[in-house]
Amino acid sequence: MARAIMIQGAGSNVGKSMIVAGLARAAHLRGLSVAPFKPQNMSNNAAVTADGGEIGRAQALQARASGLAPLIDMNPVLLKPESETGAQVVVQGQRLTTARARDYAALKLTLMPRVLESFHRLAARHELIIVEGAGSPAEVNLRAGDIANMGFAQAAGVPVILLGDIDRGGVIAQLVGSHVVLAPEDAALIRGFAVNKFRGDASLFADGMAFIATRTGWTPLGIVPHFADAWRLPAEDAAEIVTRPGGPIRIAVPRLNRIANFDDLDPLSAEPDVSVTMIEPGRPLPGDADLVLIPGTKSTIADLAAFRAEGWDIDLRAHLRRGGRIMGICGGYQMLGRSIADPEGIEGSPSTVEGLGLLDVETVMRPEKRLGLVEARLCDDGTPLRGYEIHIGQTDGFGQANPWIEIDGRPEGAASADGRVRGCYLHGLFADDRFRARMLAELGGTGRTAYEDGVEATLDALAAHLEAHLDIDRLLALAAPV
Known part of the structure; x- marks a missing residue:
């Protein structure tokens, strides 16, 4: 018993x-x-x-x-x-x-x-x-x-x-x-x-x-x-997410009102070469960031409106003009597209809103939720990686002709022509040591942490x-x- x-x-x-x-x-x-x-x-x-x-x-x-x-x-x-x-x-x-x-x-x-x-x-x-x-x-x-x-x-x-x-x-x-x-x-x-x-x-x-x-x-x-x-352990409450000073690579993360699955940030914070900075409302996105990471959110349309109200959309385009990189995960990926439609009012009143327009994709909210642990690979060199999907919404468009991830033979995510703007639905990417090391190499750093071993x-x-x-x-x- x-x-x-x-x-x-x-x-x-x-x-x-x-x-x-x-x-x-x-x-x-x-x-x-x-x-x-x-x-x-x-x-x-x-x-x-x-x-x-x-x-x-x-x-x-x-x-x-x-x-x-x-x-x-x-x-x-x-x-x-x-x-x-x-x-x-x-x-x-x-x-x-x-x-x-x-x-x-x-x-x-x-x-x-x-x-x-x-x-x-x-x-x-x-x-x-x-x-x-x-x-x-x-x-x-x-x-x-x-x-x-x-x-x-x-x-x-x-x-x-x-x-x-x-x-x-x-x-x-x-x-x-x-x-x-x-x-x-x-x-x-x-x-x-x-x-x-x-x-x-x-x-x-x-x-x-x-x-x-x-x-x-x-x-x-x-x-x-x-x-x-x-x-070093994943935080349960978004209020516990804090800026963790680290190394010279600066990753800026706008704190969305309904931020979700923010454990994506933990492996990055554990890296000695990386400083993860949570950007609070009322502050601009920093001009010296190497990467702006837009995380997941439980309310994409509402958080996109708040993002614009903060002027972060203007800061984001300035960041891109300076040669910076942008990545959106899940809701952040949806925001980076041309539009988000919610015809059934899943997030509120039925509406269609203009996205940030940095990826050539469009999202339609649907009540069906995709849930799953997945094995994936990078499209350019076949590097294997693991993650999980947990989202509503279907994203399509010409931008997916340039995917950067493949899951079970299907393309996932979208990237800009120069590769400096990327988005996908796959959470948990950064917990994969191989992917994290490769991404940090693109930013001029080195992935030196065995993240999962560190959690154990x-x-x-x-x-x-x-x-x-x-x-x-x-x-x-x-x-x-x-």
Whole structure:
């Protein structure tokens, strides 16, 4: 019989995803058959699974930490924000609908059976399930119909560890306050707590740990110092993307409002020769960039309008006149074309808008989504590479007569006649060491990093970090049969 434990947070962005990944790797290294599970996630950073669906990128990383391929059951409900008040709802890997926040409150009442179905399928195949909550259980206004935190924990009978973030201050109030506002039956499910992101001498917080334990009755499991190499692991939240100074090759990335699948940037940031700079709204695209990379987006038309409102379209043409290079991935590729049509109103009201006109292609939005892990090759020399597709929209035009990638015998992407503007739908290109090295050579640099090996080493280091600072034996003992 499988056992399960759930890591919930006393707030958003307290480090739950990283802690679960580290615990999963630690359990895996101990010889346990372990799998991650997150009932409901909200993220535009999605991963394509081995069974043909999509889940949150954080759960894909946790699967990797567990020694597993990512599967749809690891994150049965994924919300992908498309506007301030609406999101695409993905259930067990497939798009179900698009719902406004108020409508989703009613919809989620129907989703618990699907969530439990996925959970029990995983539990039937593994010894240990490490569950990640979402946001905070102290948001008691969301408790009715909850499937992400205490609602799931009660339904599945899973005990909870509550994680606080001392780096933002007020961690005693975070944890003790959660105990105060939770319903007694929910508070009773919390068996232990830990404090994350500590900087300095942890012994100075011993009295704080004792106070929390006395006021709540929960078992203290440890104080986890700030993990300095966390940036080497894919970030779940776009707010965590930061400029990382590096080498002389400058890659500028405009921060789109609905940026998606931004883990494309991580392998570039890991390269010593490269400086990846996120260009915030209100700032121009830098004149000394070697490459402007337009990333994926969940709302291409809206983000294209915002791109123009920032004046970035003017900056982009100036960059090209100076001899710079441009690459668009997925939504960024669509923006680079001549037009984008949305006849069915998938992204809003039906419309057709003019693109940036730097590639001779046109895009039509369609409700069907292309999902898949793919093996591809570069057209000019046959260099093999790997990536994944996750998009709606079909792009066609004369520009595809000059493709630069081939997938299963079909041309993919488009390039300008001089090759300085390129676009494609293929995510994950930069994680391929061969492609990244070749692209950096075009910019006058060298690809020197074995990126995937670096991720594995960082997961091992994270597991060792948790073994040193968390009482993992006691934590695993708190896991309950399910």
